[in-house]
Amino acid sequence: MNADTGALKALIDVAYLVAATLFIFGIKRLASPATARSGNVLGAVGMLIAVLATLLDREIVGFSAILGGLVVGGAIGVAMARLVKMTAMPQMVAVLNGFGGGASALVAIDEYLRYANGAITPGVDVKVTIILSVVIGAVTLTGSMIAFAKLQELMTGRAVTYPLQKTGNALIFLGIVALSVITVAGEPNATAFGVLTLLALILGVLLVIPIGGADMPVVISLLNSYSGVAAAATGFVLYNYVLIVAGALVGASGIILTQIMCKAMSRSLTNVVFGAFGAEQEGGAAATAGASGQVQEITAEDTAILLSYASSVIIVPGYGLAVAQAQHQVRDLANELEARGISVRYAIHPVAGRMPGHMNVLLAEANVPYDRLYEMERINSDFARTDVALVIGANDVVNPAARSNPNSPIYGMPILDVDKARTVIVLKRSMNPGFAGIENELFYQENTRMLFGDARKSLEALVQELKGVAV
Amino acid sequence: MEGLLIAIYIFVLAVFVGFELITKVPQILHTPLMSGSNAISGIALIGALIVAGRLDGPLSTIIGFAAVVLATINVVGGFLVTDRMLQMFKKKGEAQK
16 A cells, blocks of 8 residues: 555545534434434535545546436436425334345345455454445345335235244344355355345345234334444444444434334333234124213314313324314314414324334424424323313323223323313214224223214314304 | 554454444334435445546446445435335324324
C-alpha cells in the first residue's frame, strides 16, 4: 500500500466514523416530536456521506451498475414514499425491511462466490459471518414479503397451520445448521451453499405464515431487528465498522419495539412466534358468551346531547377508525367539543393500529395536535374522572375481560380502563367480535351505550347534531 | 483474530448505545422510529456498491446491481417516508390548518 492509498483509506474511514456518529445523533433527536424531523435528516446526511466515501474506494472500478442501481432504486424509493397511504405504513415498512435484508444477503452471497472462485481465502470467522448474513438476510426478505402479503390482504390474515408444522420448521433449521457446518469446515461447495440459501428463503416464509394478523406489529418489529442484524453481519463479512454500528443500532431498536409490543399484548415472544394465535378462537368466544346480556343502543342525537353536557371526553381510537377513514371526522368532532370548552384527549393503546405507534401517525395526518395524544400509562387513571369515553373502532384493547376473566385468551393484557368512565359510548359497525375474535363484556355494561353504524357516518351525524345543540 | 475482537467490541457497544437511545423514544413516535431506523439499516448499500463496482464478472455485477437497487429503495424510501410522517406531527396551535 503506498502513501496515497493509505491516506485515501484513512479519509474513507473517517467519513464512516462521521456517518456512524450522525446515525446516533439522528436517533437521539427522535426522542421528541419537536426535534424528530431534523434527526431523520441527520440520519440521511450520514447515509449520503457513507455512500460518497464508499465511491472513493479503490476497489470500485466500474460505475455503470452502481449508477443504474442507484437511479432505479432511488426512483422506486421516491415513488413508494410519496404514494403510500398512512394506513398502509406497516406494509411499507415490511417491504423496506425485506429489501434491506435481501441486500445484505446478496452482498454475502457475492463474497462467497469470490471464495468459491478462489479470489479470496476467508478465515473461519468470515465464513461464519457470511452464512449468518445470508441466512438472516434471506429469512428477513421472504418473511417480510409474507408479512406484506398478509397486511395487504393478498393472502389470509389468519394463522396458517398444518400438521407437523413445527417439526418441519425444525428440520429445515437443522438442515441449515448442517449445511453451515459443511460450508465452514469443508472446501468451497457452491451446491451446498445454494441449498443453504434456498432453505433460508423457505424458512422465512414458513416462520411467518403461522402468525395471525393481530400479531403483525410484533412480527414487523422483529423483522426490523433482523434487517439490522443482517446489516451488522455483512459488516463483519466486509470488516466495515459503519455497517456494524448502524446494524447494531437498528437491531437493538427492533428488539426493544418487539418487547414493547409483546408486553402490550401480554404475550411472550415465543408465544407470538410459535403460538399460532388467531387460528381458532371458538373456545375463547364460547367461554365469555355466557356473560353476555342486553346491549343498550343510543342514537346520534342522544349522543350529541350527552357529549354537550360533558366537561371531559376521552376518545379511544382503534384500527376500525382507520379502516373507516374517519380520522378527519374525529378531529371535526373534537374541534366542535373544544369550542364548547370541553376537554378532549385521545388515549392511544400501544397496539392500536397495525404497527407500533401507527395510530399516532394516522391522527397526526388528520391534524390532531400531538400534545393531545396520551399513552396508556399516562391516561388510564383519568378514566374514572371522565364524563364520556368515546370508543371508536377499538375492541380488544378495551375489553375488561383482560383484567377480570382468567379464561379469556387476552387475560393479563394491559388495557385502557374505559369501563371506569361515567358513560362509555362505543361506535361499532355491528356486534361482530374484534380482530382476535373475542367477546367483549364492555358492550353489555350498565354505563355503556352502543352507537351502531359506519364510524365515519356516525361521526358526521354526531358533528351535525352537535351543531344543532345550543352552546 | 484481533480484528474480529475489535469488531465484536464495536458491535456490543453499539447495541448498548442503541438500547439507551431507543428506550427514550416515546410511543407516539414509534412508527417513524421504525421506518427511520429501517432506512439506516439500508447501510448494507455500502457493501452493495462495492460488489456492483469491483467488476468481478457478470454474475457478480448482476448480484451487485440487484443489491444496490434493493438497498437504495430501502434507504431512499425509508428516509423520505419518515420525513413525510414527521412533518405531520404538530403541536396545538401549529396544527390548525
